[in-house]
């Protein structure tokens with residue numbers, strides 16, 4: 337091989353390698369209205385109201401499209417009503433089935449690039465009240481359709497029904513790392529029947545919770561400021577002394593959590609991780625094994641004090657009910673600790689363990705931290721108040 341041939345191959349492989357090594361700039365989402373008008377007619381008929389006119393159908397489509405794009409504003413999703421070709425996520429409104437919608441899977445980190453989320457439009461007669469003015473019927477129907485559409489797409493991008501409880505303002509109140517949310521989870525897109533979501537809440541515009549926001553930044557190709565995947569270190573880290581350190585990445589926006597980390601590993605005996613925290617911080621820790629992997633295990637989480645031996649919080653199985661988390665109910669064998677309050681600055685330790693130490697399997701680890709930041713009071717305030725307040729404590733930037 338002479339020099340010019342070598343050179344040619346080197347340039348060629350560089351050109352080929354570049355697109356493969358960088359994430360797609362944007363994920364296309366095909367909003368497929370095929371069959372929508374037919375199913376809308378079935379819903380109107382079931383609700384005992386007149387069929388929607390062509391103009392009304394157009395209004396509903398516009399409302400739904402605007403709500404979906406609003407839910408995902410700030411993320412790198414390109415919603416289109418024509419087939420974009422190539423790999424794309426789909427939201428389809430013309431299929432029939434049981435309930436309000438169906439996703440392909442909980443595709444955590446968006447590994448699959450061709451998921452379909454189905455909205456069963458014909459079943460949305462539940463949100464059309466014949467006594468309501470037409471404008472209210474259209475508004476409530478539009479909002480509920482859009483909520484289900486974004487919910488099913490959310491599953492295909494990796495979100496779960498536990499995510500709406502991930503609200504940074506709550507703080508763990510028991511040693512199981514749980515808290516009571518009341519009904520707060522139901523103002524979020526990933527809420528569903530068993531989280532207590534009712535008809536009125538489905539007819540109200542919902543948003544993604546703080547935890548959903550973090551996880552969308554972990555979904556491949558979805559965030560302009562992604563939280564990149566960390567791998568478990570090859571060497572053993574089965575004690576606090578050998579713990580793998582988690583550096584944490586700043587969460588750009590769409591969440592009240594300030595920093596986060598996502599790691600993928602394999603359990604074959606306890607894995608220790610360390611994280612540096614400040615007084616007033618709160619930390620959320622989730623193991624995803626049974627919910628996403630075939631080769632899974634029954635995980636167990638411990639959060640240790642800075643001495644590496646005192647267990648502050650621990651959890652075996654994640655509990656979810658209609659009023660809170662890790663306070664009763666059932667969800668999965670995965671372990672999770674929610675918004676643990678940190679009293680003193682220092683290096684803390686996380687242990688991913690199993691209910692049975694002979695178990696083994698794949699897991700992903702999600703960590704999200706809300707920082708309590710000290711922010712100087714504006715000098716104008718000092719002048720106005722006449723008080724020498726040096727610092728104000730505020731959460732978030």
Ligand SMILES: [Zn+2]
Nearest residue numbers: 487491497528
């Ligand atoms: Zn769901």
